Amino acid sequence: MKELQEIFKTTVQMPDSRAAVINIFHSNIYVKDQLLAQLKPYDLSLEQFNVLRILRGQKGKSINLQDIQQRMVNKMSNTTRLVDKLLKKNFVERHLSQQNRRKVDISITKLGLKILKGLDPLILSVENSITENLSSDELKQLNILLLKLKS
Structure with missing residues (x-):
């Protein structure tokens, strides 16, 4: 995938399995960073x-x-x-x-x-922001695929 090669700053065509694993790691860090930005003011x-x-x-x-x-x-x-x-x-x-x-x-x-009640809308907003480019069906499919990876 051309987009992944641009993100990873490589011209080497990698196997799909490697690209998927690296993409999962990259996505994990992206999601963590978004959530941590909301938790930081609460020192959590x-x-x-x-x-x-x-x-x-x-x-x-x-x-x-x-x-x-x-x-x-x-x-x-x-x-x-x-x-x-x-x-x-x-x-x-x-x-x-x-x-x-x-x-x-x-x-x-x-x-x-009380802290969680204050965080709930912030976390929900981050979750919605992260997944806004995916339809409901795509989100369901993503969850199915991620579960399948672990089985």
Whole structure:
């Protein structure tokens, strides 16, 4: 593809498989940069934002670190460190588990919910901006293809 060669500043024709993989990496960085621009004023990383959204999805219930880790988009994240940073910002609370005192449960605070409520329209705007050139059918197809890549 000519467009990819221009983006990658190359004249070498690369195999479609290599172009696709590099294009996915390039797109990943583009999406991350767009999202991070919205999170920066809140001093949040993408991983911290992910933890907050996981906790909000608990609808007031707490969840342990292991379950948070399983739900993370980036499985390589150090969940304990992320939660510690969110604790310092008063976005989350830590409690000893009622069922197992060796486990720690985490819940989102009112401040954490307030921050997410403020971020929701900003993130939605970025998501819409990133995908505005794709139709609904194209978005569905993109999701199907990305899932197929991982299966």
